[in-house]
Amino acid sequence: MTSCIIIGAGMAGLTAARELMNHQWNVTVLDKGRGVGGSMATRRLLSTRADHGAQYFSVRTPDFREYVQQLQAVGVVKEWNLQEANFDHPRYIGSGGMSAVPKYLADGLTIKTGERVVLIERTDTGCRVRTDTGHHFETDKLILTIPAPQAYTLLRDSNIELAAAELAAFSTITYQPCLAVMVVLNRPSRIPTPGVLSFEKGDISWVADNEQKGIATEQPTVTIHATPAFSRDNLEGDLNEAGQKLLDQLTDWIPAESIEQFQVHRWRYSLAEKRYPQAYVVCNTPFEMLMGGDGFGMGNVEGAFQSGLQMARHLIG
Template identity: 50%
Template sequence: MPSSLIIGAGMAGLAAARKLSTQGWDVVVLDKGRGVGGRLATRRIEQAKADHGAQYFSATTPELQELVQELLADKVITEWKPTQPSPADTVFKKPHYVGVEGMNAVAKALSKDLTVRTAETVISFRVEENQWLVETESGGQYRADALLITIPAPQALALIEKSGFPIVSADKSVLSAIRYQPCIAVMVALNKPSLLPAPGAVRYETSDIAWVADNAQKGISPGQPSVTIHASADFSRTHFDGDLNAIGQQLVDQLPDLIPADNISTVQVHRWRYSLTDQRHPAPFLKAEAPLSLLFGGDGFGKGNVEGAFTSGLAMAGCTANL
C-alpha cells in the first residue's frame, strides 16, 4: 500500500488525507497543535464558546458543496443567515456555513477515521532509503513514500531551512512570494446578550477593528453569550508584540455601543501570526523538485480561505495519487 505523510491537520491537510485514504493510501497526518483544525479554531471561555480563527466558510465548488451536504445532514454545520435578508447587506451575500458546535467541530468531523497525531511538531524531513523520513520534536520518526506539507509558506520555508533540504530556487521563490496578514483576535465572554444587530456580524472597512461577531446569535454559544473581535491587519501588525491584555481592552473599549463595559465578564486574546493571505500562488499547490513526491499546499495557494485550503488539499491528493 502506498503511504503518505501530511504535515498540518488544518482544512488542507484533512481534505488531502480524506481523499488519499479513500484511494487506498496509508495516510498519517502530523500536527503540532493539541487538537486538529489549525485556523478552524474554537475556544471555550467560562460557559461560552467563541470561534477565534475562521468565522464561517462558503462553498462554491461542487466538491465542497458535496461535503457541505454531508456535513449538513450530519448536523456538523449549519447555515448562518439573516432572518430577513437585506439587499444592502455586505456580509451575508453568499451562504455562510458554520460549525454547529463551532468551526473546530468541522475539522473534528473531517478527521474522524483518519490517523492524526497531534502535539507532533515536525522539525525536519529528508529522503532516506528511498522514503521520506520526517522527524518530530518529541523524537518521533515517520516514513512514507509521499510528503504533503500544508503549513503556511513562511513556516514551510523555515522547516526547509532547518531540514537542510536542497530546495531549487524556482520552488523557493514560489513559497517566498506567499504572504500572510497577522490578526489579533479578542474573545469576550458576556454577562448578557451583546447589542450586535441580527444576525450578529459587523464588518468594518476602516478601523482598528475588522470584524465583530456574536457567537450566541451565530448559534455556537447557547450557554453564555460571547463575541469575537478581529483587529484589522494594520492594527495587528503595529501591536503584535504588545501587551495582550492591554490590547484586548483597547479593542473592546472601541465598541461601547455593542459591548458596554458592564456586560463584560472575561476577555481573552489570541495572536495569529498567519491569518488571511495578502499574496497567494495562483495554482492550488506546488510540486517541488525532489527525488520523491513532495507537495506544498494550503491556503497560500488558490483562494486564500477555508474553501481555498480545501481545494488545495484535494488537488494535492489528486496529484499524489496519480504518481
Template identity: 45%
Template sequence: MKIIILGAGMTGLSAARILTQNGHEVTLLDKGRGVGGRMSTRKIELAKADHGAQYFSVKSPEFRLFIDELITEKVISEWQVPQRENVRYIGTAGMNTIPKYLAASLNIQLNEKAILIHSQSVETESGNQYPFDALISTMPTPQATELFQRSQTVLSEADQRVLASIEYDPCIAVLATLNTPSTLEGGGLLLENQPVAWIADNFQKGISSVPSVTLHASADYSQAHFEHNLQEVGKDLLASVRDWIAPESIEQVQVHRWRYSLARQRHPHSFYKLEHAPVYLAGDAFGIGNVEGAFLSGLEVGKALTSLFD
C-alpha cells in the same frame, strides 16, 4: 504508499481523506492539541467562541458536494451574515466541528512538531521518526521554509520563488464572555477603517449557550500591535466597539495572535511540488484561499498523488 501530512487543518484533513479512501497509508502530524488549525472554537467556562475562521461560502461543485454531506450530517448550518447577500455556513456547534468530522477515521498524531525532514522520513520534537514516500506540508510557507532550511532540503530557484511570493496578514483575535447580550443586529458586523474589522456574537450564531463575542482586529492594526502586550491590546479593541458591547458587560477576556491569518498574496495553483523532492506544498495560500480554497487544495493534491501512484 506511505504519505505524511504536516498539519491537521482543513487542507491536511481533506488530502488525508481522499488518499485514505484510495488505499494509501496516511499519517497526519500536528504540533497542536487538536485538529482544525484556524477552524478553531474555544471554550471559556460555559461560553464558546469561534476565534479563527468565522464562516465560509461555497462556489465550486467539489466543495458543494462536501457541504451537502455536512448538511446531511447536521455538522453545519446556514447563516445569513449581515452586510453579505449570499448565505454563508457555520459549524452547528462551532467551526471546529467541521475538521473534527473530517478527522473521525484518520490516523492523526497530535503534539508532534516536525523539526527535520530527512530523505525519506520526518523527525519530530518528541524524537519519533515517520517514514514516507511522499510528504505534504500544509503549514504556512514561512514555517515550511524554515523547516526546509533547517533540514538542508534542496530548493531550486523556482521553489524559492514560489515560497517567497506568498505573503500573509496577521490578525489579533479577542474573545470575551459577557453578562448581558451584545447589541449587534444579526450576530455579526463588518467594520471598515477601524481597529476592529469584524465582531461576532457567538450566542446569536447559536454556538454558545451564554453571551460571548469574538473580535478580529484589522490587518493594519494587527501588524502594528502584534508584539504589544496582549491584555492591553484586548482592552483597546474592546473599548473601540463600546457602541455594541457595553464595557460593564465584559467578564472574561482572552486574546490570541494569528501570525499567518490570511494569505494576502497566494500561489495561483492549488498546490506546488518541490522540484527535487517528493514534497508537496498546499494550504489556503494556494488557489482561491479561505476555507473553501483550503479544502480544495487538499483535495487536488490528494488526487494528484493518487493518480501518480495508482
C-alpha cells in the same frame, strides 16, 4: 500500500488525508497543535465558546459544494443567515463552532497532535520526518500544508534545496496577522441582528456575536478581529492591553459592565494575502513532496479544501 505523511491538520491536510485514506493509502497526519483544525478554531471559555479563527465559509466550487451538502445532511454544517448584513451569497458555519468541520474530517484518520515537525530527512525509499518530541516517522510521500513562511524555515533547516520555481512560490505567499479577542458576557450583547459588525475604518475589522450565531449556547460570547494594521502593531506587545484597546472602541455594543472575561489569540498567519496561483506545487526533491494549503489558490477555507483535495488526487494519479 503507499504511505504518506501530511504535515498540518488544518482543512487542507485533513481533506488530503481523507481522500488518500478513501483510496487505501496509509496516511499519518502530524500537527504541532493540541487538537485538529488549525485556523478553523473554536475555543471553550468558562462553560461557553467562541470561534476565534475562520468565522464562516462560502462555497463556490462544485467539489466543495457537494462535500458541504454531505456535511449539512449529517448536521455538521449549517447555513448562517446573514441576509440582513447584506452578504450576497450563502455563508456556512460549523454547528456548535467552526472546529466541528475539522473534527468531523478527522474521524477515522491517524492523527498525531502535539508533534511539531522540525526536520525532514531523505531515506532510500522516501523520507523521514522528525518532531520536537523526539519521535520520527518514515514515509514514501510527503505533503506540507503549513503556512509558507513556516514551511520555508523547515525546509531550510532540513537542508532541502528547492528549485527556483519552488522558491518563487514561497516568496509569492504572504499572510496578514490577526489579533482575535474572545469576550464572555454576563448578558446578551447589543449587536443588532444578525449579530455581525464590520468596519471599513479604525482598528477593528469584524465583530461576531457567537450567541446569535448559535454556538455560544451557555453564555453569550463575542469575537473581535483587529485589522491587519492594528494586529501588526500589537503582535509582540501586551495582548491584554491590545484587547482592552479594542473593547474600549465597542462600548456601544459591548458595555464594560457586561464583560465577564476576555482572552486574546495571536494569529501570525491569518488570511493569505498574496498567494501562489495554483492549488499546490510539486517539489523537485529526491522524494515526492507536495506543498499546499491556503497560501495556494483561493486562500480561504474553500481554497484549503481544494488544495488538499487536488494534492491527494495528484498522488493517487
